[in-house]
Amino acid sequence: MDTFDFLTGNIDLILKLTVEHLSLVAVAVGLATLTGVPIGIAITQNERVARVVLYLASIIITIPSIALFGIMIPILSTIGQGIGYLPAVIAVLLYSQLPIIRNTYTAINNVNPALREAARGIGMNPVQRLRMVEIPLAIPVIMAGVRTAVVMNIGVMAIAAYIGAGGLGVLISRGITQSDPRQLIAGAIAVSILAVIADYGLLWLQKRLTPKGISA
Amino acid sequence: MIRIDNLTKIFETPNGPVTAADHINMEVPEGEICVLLGPSGCGKTTTLKMINRIIPSTSGRIYINGEDTTGMDTVELRRNIGYVIQQIGLFPNMTIEENIAIVPKLLGWEASRYKARAKELLDLVALDPGTFLKRYPRELSGGQQQRIGVARALAADPPVMLMDEPFGAIDPINREVIQDEFMKMQQELRKTIMFVSHDIDEAVKMADRIAIFRDGRLVQYDTPDDLLAHxxxxxVESFVGDDRALKRLRLVQVKQVMEPVTTVRPEDSLSTALQRIEQQGYSHAILMVNERQQPIGYVSRSVAQTTSGLCGEHYFGLKTEASPEDDLRKVASLMFTHDTTWLPCTDANGTLVGQVTQRGITHYLGATYHPDALGTLPRQLHKVSA
Structure with a gap:
């Protein structure tokens, strides 16, 4: 009941933190998509490189977020950005690489070889093949990777409050330090709801982007 | 025209080099269908795919309409060659219209022009444009999809087409239909076509020439009739099958074996009929026609021998007839069905033009199996003495 009162009484604050939280994740995953998709496509050309890249991305994702923030503080301090917005975005960008690269790589690799042969046979160059055939067919799987990255990193971003990046993690960290379960629970609930809503929102986007001829 | 000059493909494998195509030389004249035939792994598909460089050749040259393709840009080359594959390979993210129009679009045609072309091609492959243009490939049956596959290959009107077992994945009934439609189309379009198949019946039906491959070599390159006869x-003999004589039936039309025939009229007497039967050496019966030379029945020898009167009073009805354009397979089937050894042949107006007999068919086929029976004898003797 207390928590409920806290939620209703601080709706402005919670909304502000939610927007902050979401924009951090959106910027980071957006950038990760811009890097991850081209990398995922590029590594389909060479199996050895693909193995190395996917391995590196897997290693990155195993680093605990709190440790990653710790590592970045001295490095980014050299440009005066040891804590706050920049390290938070970089961490999420790194964590997003694995699901996005791996899904892109898998999706492009799994395009039916007959389609690829047909595309070559009728005289499409590699860029046209990607643009007209391979990427449109890979969209559902690539988007699934983006969704995974977003949901996962909405959780990671809650921890970024500890390095002053803001977001809903602020409520959680305050709840712990002030021994105030209302803030703690409100923050946790808000993060969960945000993750669910973001996932559904992206699912809707995924369906919009999937070519009609292959949508279920 | 497609000319292949010493075309060779050597695959480097962990177990050493494998020669998939070994100095292939052949020429497909303009407007003809050449079927590459052989067991799997014989090099027929490799040879086909070297022409549009889906598989790069190791050595040798390919000429299309007299022009050496060696220096041509690969993408350019492929856009001028229609390509149809067994798995069809329609792009599922594109509508039927977009699939057909893809090559014209790549070639930079205007939208109005390639859209009109897509419509025209759907008509050509016997699918209703109103129904199909805006559909997606997965909404079509396998047979319909392969018709679209053929339409897509024809879109930019390439002079040459390569087809890799195009009808192999379609059920037998639809395959026949599609083959017939394709042949009808080809009669108008006169494309130069290379066509890979492993089905001798398909090859005999479609090919102007058949190339038999074995272990990367071109073993025999001949017309279907010559291939089956010699x-x-x-x-090659085992590959074309023990029933090769029967397969040839499809290649021969009735008019090639048709014989002139003597007839009677209803007002002729039975003794006249008997006389003509004896004269012509007919074993069982003589055909009876009306005043417009249309067959209406036959008079049997035994009736003519034992009865007197007019033919018109003592004849039997005809069971069936053949047309000069029918192939002998159909005729043979009719003969078996109706238990007869001869059929009258009539033209489109029903007028008698001749007859086809079992003996005539046998003789025709036999004559080409032993074209120079005398000529071969000295050669064999020569072989023995050498």
Whole structure:
């Protein structure tokens, strides 16, 4: 009941933190998509490189977020950005690489070889093949990777409050330090709801982007 | 025209080099269908795919309409060659219209022009444009999809087409239909086509020439009739099958074996009929026609011998007839069905033009199996003495 009162009484604050939280994740995953998709496509050309890249991305994702923030503080301090917005975005960008690269790589690799042969046979160059055939067919799987990255990193971003990046993690960290379960629970609930809503929102986007001829 | 000059493909494998195509030389004249035939792994598909460089060749040259393709840009080359594959390979993210129009679009045609072309091609492959243009490939049956596959290959009107077992994945009934439609189309379009198949019946039906491959080599390159009549060696003979004489039936039309026929009229007497039967050496019966030379029945020898009167009073009805354009397979089937050894042949107006007999068919086929029976004898003797 207390928590409920806290939620209703601080709706402005919670909304502000939610927007902050979401924009951090959106910027980071957006950038990760811009890097991850081209990398995922590029590594389909060479199996050895693909193995190395996917391995590196897997290693990155195993680093605990709190440790990653710790590592970045001295490095980014050299440009005066040891804590706050920049390290938070970089961490999420790194964590997003694995699901996005791996899904892109898998999706492009799994395009039916007959389609690829047909595309070559009728005289499409590699860029046209990607643009007209391979990427449109890979969209559902690539988007699934983006969704995974977003949901996962909405959780990671809650921890970024500890390095002053803001977001809903602020409520959680305050709840712990002030021994105030209302803030703690409100923050946790808000993060969960945000993750669910973001996932559904992206699912809707995924369906919009999937070519009609292959949508279920 | 497609000319292949010493075309060779050597694959480097962990177990050493494998020669998939070994100095292939052949020429497909303009407007003809050449079927590459052979067991799997014989090099027929490799040879086909070297022409549009889906598989790069190791050595040798390919000429299309007299022009050496060696220096041509690969993408350019492929856009001028229609390509149809067994798995069809329609792009599922594109509508039927977009699939057909893809090559014209790549070639930079205007939208109005390639859209009109897509419509025209759907008509050509016997699918209703109103129904199909805006559909997606997965909404079509396999047979319909392959018709679209053929339409897509024809879109930019390439002079040459390569087809890799295009009808192999379609059920037998639809395959026949599609083959017939394709042949009808080809009669108008006169494309130069290379066509890979492993089905001798399909090859005999579609090909102007058949190339038999074995172990990367071109073993025999001949017209279907010559191939069936004179297989070059034991391999080709076993590949074309024990029933090769029956397969040839499809290649021969009734008019090639048709014989002139003597008839009677209803007002002729039975003794006249008997006289003509004896004269012509007919064994069982003589055909009876009306004043417009249309067959209406036959008078049997036994009736003519034992009865007196007019033919018009003592005849039997005809069971069936053949047309000069029918192939002998159909005729043979009719003969078996109706238990008869001869059929009258009539033209489109029903007028008698001749007859086809079992003996005539046998003789025709036999004559080409032993074209120079006398000529071969000295050669064999020569072989023995050498």
């Amino acid at each position: 297989p070059k060696d034991d391999f």
